[in-house]
Amino acid sequence: MEKIRLSKLMSAQGLCSRREADDYIAQGWVKVDGVTVSELGSKILPTQKITLERAAQTRQESQVTVILHKPVGYVSGQAEDGHQPAVVLVRPEKHWKLDPSPQRFEPRHLKSLVPAGRLDIDSTGLLVLTQDGRIAKQLIGEDSNIEKEYLVRVSGRIAADGLEKLNYGLSLDGKKLKPANVTWQNDDQLKFILREGKKRQIRRMCELVGLKVTGLKRVRIGKVKLEKLPMGQWRYLRADEKF
Numbered sequence: 001m002e003k004i005r006l007s008k009l010m011s012a013q014g015l016c017s018r019r020e021a022d023d024y025i026a027q028g029w030v031k032v033d034g035v036t037v038s039e040l041g042s043k044i045l046p047t048q049k050i051t052l053e054r055a056a057q058t059r060q061e062s063q064v065t066v067i068l069h070k071p072v073g074y075v076s077g078q079a080e081d082g083h084q085p086a087v088v089l090v091r092p093e094k095h096w097k098l099d100p101s102p103q104r105f106e107p108r109h110l111k112s113l114v115p116a117g118r119l120d121i122d123s124t125g126l127l128v129l130t131q132d133g134r135i136a137k138q139l140i141g142e143d144s145n146i147e148k149e150y151l152v153r154v155s156g157r158i159a160a161d162g163l164e165k166l167n168y169g170l171s172l173d174g175k176k177l178k179p180a181n182v183t184w185q186n187d188d189q190l191k192f193i194l195r196e197g198k199k200r201q202i203r204r205m206c207e208l209v210g211l212k213v214t215g216l217k218r219v220r221i222g223k224v225k226l227e228k229l230p231m232g233q234w235r236y237l238r239a240d241e242k243f
Contacts, residue, residue, distance in 0.1 A: 003043035006032065010050055016060065017133020029056040063131035064109045065116075065237035066090055069229045070127040076118040086127055087113055094233050101236035116140055117148075117221070120200055125150070125218030126226040128237075138243055139221065140197075146222040146243055150192040151185065153215035154206055162209030166190075170208055172198055177205070188214075 007021035016024065024030050028038045031051045037044075044050075070076070074086040090113065092105045109131070116128045116139040130136055139146060159165070166182040181193035192202055203213045219226045222243035229235060 001045055001047070003045055006030065006037060006042045006044050006050070007040075009044065009046060011133075011137060013050065014134055014137065015050065015052060016056075017137055020133045024052065024056045027055070029053040060132065060134070064103065064113070065128065065130040065132055065135055066109075066113065066234050067224065067226075067229065067237055068127045068129060068234040069226060069231045070119050070124055071232050072122055072124055075121050076115045076127060083121060086115065086119075087129055089232060090129065090234050096229055096233045096235045098228070099235035101238045103236040117197060118199075119218055120203075120216070123216040123218065124231065125216075126221055126224070126229075127218075128221060128224075130237075135237075135243070145195050147220070148194050148197065148218060148222075149220035150194070150202060151217045151219055152190045152192055152202055152206070152213055153188055154190060154211040155188065155214050156211045158211055159209045162211070165209055166192075166205055170205055172201065172204055177201075180205075 006025060007018045010016055010021040010030070011018045015021070021030070022040055025038060025040055025042070028036055029052060030037050031053070032044050032048050034051075068086055068089060070086045070089075073083065074089070075083045076086055079085050087110070090110060095105055112131050113129050114136070116130050116136040119125060119127045128135070128139060138144060163182060163184070166180060168177075168179040170177050177198075178194075178196050180195075183191050185191050194201065198204075202216060206213050224237070224241055224243055
């Protein structure tokens with residue numbers, strides 16, 4: 001049986017992200033079969049038991065995840081072309097007054113708070129920002145299968161088999177898309193439920209069937225819904241909420 005990097009195995013087992021794993025190893029917070037491993041790059045057998053010290057668990061418990069209603073004009077990640085990143089909206093005066101979470105804002109919540117997925121600059125809706133590598137992996141890892149739901153306003157005339165192709169049959173960048181769930185909500189609005197997130201995927205899918213997107217809003221990721229969260233405001237992911 002071949003040995004695997006400890007940090008890679010920790011990520012694969014959902015204990016933390018690989019970046020966090022390296023940090024925990026360097027801190028001496030990781031045990032393999034009861035023995036502390038503190039050397040970066042260490043390799044172990046997949047059958048060996050990995051445990052985290054209480055200090056690592058405490059750090060994970062203190063990490064926050066934020067649900068933001070992103071407006072048009074903000075980019076998901078790093079600032080680009082003069083546009084601000086959505087994380088600048090995570091400040092006390094933008095905290096939703098009806099947030100049911102008991103968590104209160106602290107400046108440390110902004111440290112390493114990064115988007116778990118993207119939402120285009122001209123799209124609105126639910127954007128997740130997190131300090132927790134486990135949640136990031138769950139939402140954007142290679143094997144992520146979490147549904148994302150969008151309400152999409154369109155103009156133009158759809159091709160005769162357009163709706164069928166939107167559900168399954170289109171390719172982007174030379175690769176066939178996963179099956180989607182696309183239905184009409186009214187004359188000019190579609191609902192998309194996807195399990196993948198290629199760059200500008202919905203807009204490009206619509207173009208392939210003769211439609212132009214005039215408005216796009218993400219309303220759900222997994223079991224977490226945008227609901228009544230006002231645009232430009234944010235709330236904390238509650239302890240009882242799971243994607």
